[in-house]
Amino acid sequence: MPEQPELTIQGWGPHPADASADASGERAPALEATLPKAARRHLARELGWTPRSTPPVGIDEIRLPASRLPDDARAALAGVVGEENVRTDRESRLRRAGGKSYLDLLRRRSGDASDAPDAVVLPGTTDETAAVLALCSERDVVVVPFGGGTSVVGGLAGIDPDDRPTIALDMGRMASVQELDVPSSMVRVGPGMRGPALEEALDRSGLMFGHLPQSWEFATIGGYAATRSAGQASTGVGRFDDLVAGLTLATPSGVLELGHAPASAAGPDLLGLAVGSEGTLGVITEVALRVRPKPATTAYEGWSFRTWAGGLAALQRLARHDLLPDVVRLSDADETRANLLNSGSAGARVLRGMLRARGHAEGCMLVVGWEGLPDIVRARTRAASALLREGGAIRLGRPVGEAWRKHRFGAPYVRDTLLDSGLLVETLETAATWAALPTVYDAVRRALRDSLTRGSRRPLIMTHVSHGYPTGGSLYFTVLADRDEELPIQQWLAAKRAATDAMLTAGGTVTHHHAVGADHRPWMDREIGPLGVEVLRAVKARLDPKNICNPGVLLPD
Amino acid sequence: MPEQPELTIQGWGPHPADASADASGERAPALEATLPKAARRHLARELGWTPRSTPPVGIDEIRLPASRLPDDARAALAGVVGEENVRTDRESRLRRAGGKSYLDLLRRRSGDASDAPDAVVLPGTTDETAAVLALCSERDVVVVPFGGGTSVVGGLAGIDPDDRPTIALDMGRMASVQELDVPSSMVRVGPGMRGPALEEALDRSGLMFGHLPQSWEFATIGGYAATRSAGQASTGVGRFDDLVAGLTLATPSGVLELGHAPASAAGPDLLGLAVGSEGTLGVITEVALRVRPKPATTAYEGWSFRTWAGGLAALQRLARHDLLPDVVRLSDADETRANLLNSGSAGARVLRGMLRARGHAEGCMLVVGWEGLPDIVRARTRAASALLREGGAIRLGRPVGEAWRKHRFGAPYVRDTLLDSGLLVETLETAATWAALPTVYDAVRRALRDSLTRGSRRPLIMTHVSHGYPTGGSLYFTVLADRDEELPIQQWLAAKRAATDAMLTAGGTVTHHHAVGADHRPWMDREIGPLGVEVLRAVKARLDPKNICNPGVLLPD
Ligand SMILES: Cc1cc2nc3c(=O)[nH]c(=O)nc-3n(C[C@H](O)[C@H](O)[C@H](O)COP(=O)(O)OP(=O)(O)OC[C@H]3O[C@@H](n4cnc5c(N)ncnc54)[C@H](O)[C@@H]3O)c2cc1C
Numbered sequence A, B: 001m002p003e004q005p006e007l008t009i010q011g012w013g014p015h016p017a018d019a020s021a022d023a024s025g026e027r028a029p030a031l032e033a034t035l036p037k038a039a040r041r042h043l044a045r046e047l048g049w050t051p052r053s054t055p056p057v058g059i060d061e062i063r064l065p066a067s068r069l070p071d072d073a074r075a076a077l078a079g080v081v082g083e084e085n086v087r088t089d090r091e092s093r094l095r096r097a098g099g100k101s102y103l104d105l106l107r108r109r110s111g112d113a114s115d116a117p118d119a120v121v122l123p124g125t126t127d128e129t130a131a132v133l134a135l136c137s138e139r140d141v142v143v144v145p146f147g148g149g150t151s152v153v154g155g156l157a158g159i160d161p162d163d164r165p166t167i168a169l170d171m172g173r174m175a176s177v178q179e180l181d182v183p184s185s186m187v188r189v190g191p192g193m194r195g196p197a198l199e200e201a202l203d204r205s206g207l208m209f210g211h212l213p214q215s216w217e218f219a220t221i222g223g224y225a226a227t228r229s230a231g232q233a234s235t236g237v238g239r240f241d242d243l244v245a246g247l248t249l250a251t252p253s254g255v256l257e258l259g260h261a262p263a264s265a266a267g268p269d270l271l272g273l274a275v276g277s278e279g280t281l282g283v284i285t286e287v288a289l290r291v292r293p294k295p296a297t298t299a300y301e302g303w304s305f306r307t308w309a310g311g312l313a314a315l316q317r318l319a320r321h322d323l324l325p326d327v328v329r330l331s332d333a334d335e336t337r338a339n340l341l342n343s344g345s346a347g348a349r350v351l352r353g354m355l356r357a358r359g360h361a362e363g364c365m366l367v368v369g370w371e372g373l374p375d376i377v378r379a380r381t382r383a384a385s386a387l388l389r390e391g392g393a394i395r396l397g398r399p400v401g402e403a404w405r406k407h408r409f410g411a412p413y414v415r416d417t418l419l420d421s422g423l424l425v426e427t428l429e430t431a432a433t434w435a436a437l438p439t440v441y442d443a444v445r446r447a448l449r450d451s452l453t454r455g456s457r458r459p460l461i462m463t464h465v466s467h468g469y470p471t472g473g474s475l476y477f478t479v480l481a482d483r484d485e486e487l488p489i490q491q492w493l494a495a496k497r498a499a500t501d502a503m504l505t506a507g508g509t510v511t512h513h514h515a516v517g518a519d520h521r522p523w524m525d526r527e528i529g530p531l532g533v534e535v536l537r538a539v540k541a542r543l544d545p546k547n548i549c550n551p552g553v554l555l556p557d
């Protein structure tokens, strides 16, 4: 198994030691070393912002409250998982404090770790996990399952209405392949396994899994399952939901084994109830996943549309004819412009010139990726290209596609640098039918702009469609603004509230792949209706009668 | 909208008036007019059976108990849906008595309609449905939603542990298209709509839905959703579950509107909880479905494998490389032989000779169907054909495929004739991973053979894989045997019990597409575990606290 690097505490690293401001990799490189001059200028102009240095406090300065875990509970837990797997040391707790949302990072950067768990417990098996849950249920200890710690919706906030002691249940010891069933194209793995380790394990058999969210380097299989994740190639390989063939859920009331056959009509889909449960019903202790042969061909390329509406219409036509590529990513004009400036390469300059000459100066770039058997890829590419051309698109060729691919995991590292320079940086996402998508796009942008504009300061909102479905697509918004250093949290909360209200009113879902966590709870009544919430409560009451399983997420107060 | 023929009371008709033994279409044609001589001889030899005449009692002789619906309840219901939509006449009740399983038909043929509802109520809207449910909840009246009445698992048996008065809630008045959203490839329809009417409505827009179970002529959209149906082209177009974009579920506790966006990470999948709920949680009153363009090309063809194992291995390879055709149907040797004999055409005789000459006398026939854009179909067919040939298959060409297609809805009509001739005729189905499939096949066949062999009498078991998935496939068994005229019900119950036990032990699901109904309830503990059953009970208790919604299905006693 490859060495798994640990995520840094205050951001998204480790950063390369040579570029970083410190040797630990905790500190991000400087703004000048990260963005080309043209991009910095563009940002300054768009945002009405002047770069300034806003570094985080040192790791040692982070304030961590004393652990509240009672000694007898600690001893009982150690009896189940072993002394060495119950940890209350400063570093263990700090590393499991919250996730990686903008607000999480603001807290950690300002020295606040009041949301850290009282202890970290690492079970080794399903039985140990079940025993921990039974024990915590008995002793009124809250359990927050911890995978990779990459939640961006407060999934690890550990909020408890009764303010009980809280443990982070880290799945890191259950991180290996249990069984590979090649004829059935299935693999069973521990929930703590990360994507890179899984791909490496499958590689020997000529297989791949192919779930590639931007957080791929650090997120875990259990976390993906708990949050209904979607990866960059989900249009082709399927959302994580689609790739789960079965799972084991340990709950305070016992263990559920769900989803054996490839398909069944034996009543409602209980597997689909466990997937997306975000730790509220129990802990996912094993996952069976669909795998596939590594593709014989991969082809990534870029296209350009004169307008956003034209791009959306073309995607809709591809979807209708079952010709969506495996990776599909249509950027709006704001995102396209920023991407071209950020690249800073000679190729990008040539490209900008060419686009201007062809009337695409304000154009929208599309990256498509095709994977599979050569003949099939060829036939699909040809048919799709014809539709794209009919829709007015210009083909930009492979280098554009390859450039995107090369940097696909890069953006979050850059975020640390931007946070060091006085910026607000966060993302939002949703999905809607093709009919509703343009309205949702306009409504969310308007809400963000209205909320984040202050005098000469205004946000830059960059948007792309990241996933296509037969009936609609997703929208992913990246928001940059000059940070309000007085009330940074309130600044973002107000914008997020306005954008989310707008999103739901216009017909979008509150989240396409980030999950509910603590942050989206207030909208669940609108998302699934008050009666839908009651159904989830009834299930939770049956499986977790003492409400110890991640009580601070998913369900509204 | 096209005229919708009504299903006959004692079987699967109407039968063509000219061939039928009576003008109403209720009576099936004679055995001699239905099966060619060679097929009759083959059956007699295989089963140790001599054809005999075992006609059903006349419709007028069927015994129907008096309605138990109290007058005040009746009046209250009429207040909601209108006098004309509360029916207690003999024909209305007879037509909603049970479904179309072998046991249902045995009962109806012997003159038993003790399972008929006490009244039939036809709501016109979601609000009326919700009001009926509230009213029945208050007055302790059991509600069994009734779609097309084609359940083969006792889904309409109306069993109630408290033996309360029961109404069939017939969705026949809610049977039209509500909205067609062409850009989003979605249509919203009433639950009472049947497949043919839906296809006709979509045809004008160049669209199709494409869900084609063998019961397509009579089953309804609401029934499909309630039972997680799979159609003959589900490998390509997707199971019914996959085609439901949203639905409205009226429950005694209120109305749930589920599934707006094309995909979401907003918690567990509640839509998947409503789909497959078989009327136990409430009534599906509207369904949003994914539609698609009518295919530019369709190509059906036949192939032959020397062995069943060879055929299964080839399907597995197609699945692994994402090359499964839209329709895939691999028959075992027993089914292949019977199909060739049943056809009786000159072409089939030539084919048999050819197969014998090439060492495929005991071969297994595969029907594949491809639909879509010409270039894509061509590339996929070519790649798949290469894999099939590598797997040792012989191509039989289009006529074999077209012959299957032409008769795709025919078998259930023939069943009536076989029932008239002293036979037991029933089907069973399951799904398992590719690794487990051969074991499940052997185990189920052995169990059926052991249970149904009596002296010189033995069953004919014909099997096919009808649906392929990346991780496995389905198995569909058709069983014929000389009927035990003394204890026909017990004869089948014993065989079914043995086969189902064997299926689950070997790793299959209790049902791939027929649903649970009353018949599979005893196995639900094994299928989803006792705790899984408790989860379903908790959901039901929240939505249907008085247990009036189809209490006789899905959940074990
Ligand atoms: C920079 C960045 C990029 C991202 N890009 C994407 C993306 O492209 N697509 C995407 O889908 N998401 C993305 N995310 C969000 C995040 O990576 C996903 O939600 C991911 O699924 C979380 O996995 P994790 O292992 O880190 O889980 P954690 O963050 O540790 O936990 C997430 C939630 O799941 C629960 N949980 C974790 N493990 C289990 C378990 N075994 N059993 C029960 N509950 C459990 C936790 O309690 C928590 O509520 C991104 C996040 C970041 C920071």
Ligand SMILES: Cc1cc2nc3c(=O)[nH]c(=O)nc-3n(C[C@H](O)[C@H](O)[C@H](O)COP(=O)(O)OP(=O)(O)OC[C@H]3O[C@@H](n4cnc5c(N)ncnc54)[C@H](O)[C@@H]3O)c2cc1C
Pocket (backbone or CB within 6 Å): B012, B099, B100, B101, B144, B145, B146, B147, B148, B149, B150, B151, B152, B154, B155, B156, B171, B191, B212, B213, B214, B215, B218, B219, B220, B221, B222, B223, B224, B225, B226, B227, B228, B229, B230, B231, B232, B277, B278, B279, B280, B282, B283, B284, B285, B412, B513, B514, B515, B517, B550, B553
């Ligand atoms: C000859 C024959 C062939 C068949 N072939 C197939 C096949 O190829 N594939 C397949 O999947 N099935 C097949 N079936 C089974 C059957 O057709 C399916 O289960 C179908 O989905 C039932 O639809 P229906 O409208 O007839 O429902 P019904 O039989 O009327 O009802 C089925 C169940 O669903 C409930 N229900 C019905 N409507 C609603 C509603 N609106 N809201 C809530 N609950 C509701 C009922 O209470 C009942 O429990 C076949 C049956 C027969 C007799």
